[in-house]
Amino acid sequence: MLVRFTKMHGLGNDFLVLDTVTQKVKVNSAIVSRLADRNFGVGFDQMLIVEPPTNPDMDFRYRIFNADGSEVEHCGNGARCFAKFVRDKRLTAKETIAVETQKGPIYLTINEDRQVIVDMGVPVLEPQQIPFSADHQAATYPIDVAGQTVQISAVSMGNPHGVLVVDTVDKAPVEAWGPALESHPKFPAKANIGFMEVISGAEIRLRVYERGAGETKACGTGACAAVVAGRLRGLLDEKVTVHLPGGTLLIEWAGAGEPLIMTGPATTVYEGQIFI
Numbered sequence: 532m533l534v535r536f537t538k539m540h541g542l543g544n545d546f547l548v549l550d551t552v553t554q555k556v557k558v559n560s561a562i563v564s565r566l567a568d569r570n571f572g573v574g575f576d577q578m579l580i581v582e583p584p585t586n587p588d589m590d591f592r593y594r595i596f597n598a599d600g601s602e603v604e605h606c607g608n609g610a611r612c613f614a615k616f617v618r619d620k621r622l623t624a625k626e627t628i629a630v631e632t633q634k635g636p637i638y639l640t641i642n643e644d645r646q647v648i649v650d651m652g653v654p655v656l657e658p659q660q661i662p663f664s665a666d667h668q669a670a671t672y673p674i675d676v677a678g679q680t681v682q683i684s685a686v687s688m689g690n691p692h693g694v695l696v697v698d699t700v701d702k703a704p705v706e707a708w709g710p711a712l713e714s715h716p717k718f719p720a721k722a723n724i725g726f727m728e729v730i731s732g733a734e735i736r737l738r739v740y741e742r743g744a745g746e747t748k749a750c751g752t753g754a755c756a757a758v759v760a761g762r763l764r765g766l767l768d769e770k771v772t773v774h775l776p777g778g779t780l781l782i783e784w785a786g787a788g789e790p791l792i793m794t795g796p797a798t799t800v801y802e803g804q805i806f807i
């Protein structure tokens with residue numbers, strides 16, 4: 532079956548966006564991982580599926596598959612691309628778009644300078660709900676990696692994240708520690724692993740080794756999790772500029788019980804067709 536797709540990215544975190552509102556197509560883990568291959572397929576970090584909503588109060592359903600074929604709860608950079616896609620394709624004319632995800636509703640707004648503002652929801656810190664193996668909630672937890680015990684923060688943005696503070700992201704052990712921590716037994720559903728360098732209370736640099744995709748140029752939920760971790764550690768303010776290898780996001784968080792607000796760009800690279 533030949534289907535239309537759109538190739539997009541959020542700060543270099545790249546996506547194949549598939550509209551199943553206007554074309555009837557079903558995907559599964561095997562199809563996703565075949566198409567994700569950068570030699571034998573299109574190549575992407577995640578596939579984003581645009582579906583009609585199951586809840587009549589929402590505008591769309593948004594499904595996310597990592598390159599390894601795993602379906603996941605949330606993707607922040609993908610949410611910005613989702614908003615641009617449905618507006619550019621005239622699937623909606625709404626200013627603010629209500630979208631169903633596995634983690635619950637998210638709300639997307641495209642502002643006057645074409646940046647996309649995403650209400651990323653309230654972070655979850657209760658270990659069992661992240662999920663993370665710990666008997667009580669804390670700002671950091673000891674975890675063993677590469678023969679060392681380090682302090683990691685654990686946060687869910689709907690998807691699980693571990694966040695480490697490093698002196699400099701340029702020398703962070705992303706390649707060595709990323710896979711080990713992604714699959715660490717203390718993260719029973721695996722995790723996205725952030726390596727955060729604190730420049731000031733209002734500015735950080737961040738690299739993320741993503742669950743199911745490896746290191747990406749940017750990670751929206753990872754940027755949110757890093758800000759939460761930094762606030763829990765008393766290192767960051769309410770408004771933080773997050774510098775990722777692919778570019779910069781603005782993350783705002785008023786504190787416990789409040790949602791994080793992410794602002795950043797979304798880019799369409801090309802339109803294509805592919806046999807599924």
Ligand SMILES: N[C@H](CCC[C@H](N)C(=O)O)C(=O)O
Binds near residue numbers: 577597747751
């Ligand atoms: N790898 C993530 C999903 C994509 C998140 C990332 N691309 C973002 O922008 O938030 C996970 O397995 O939870």
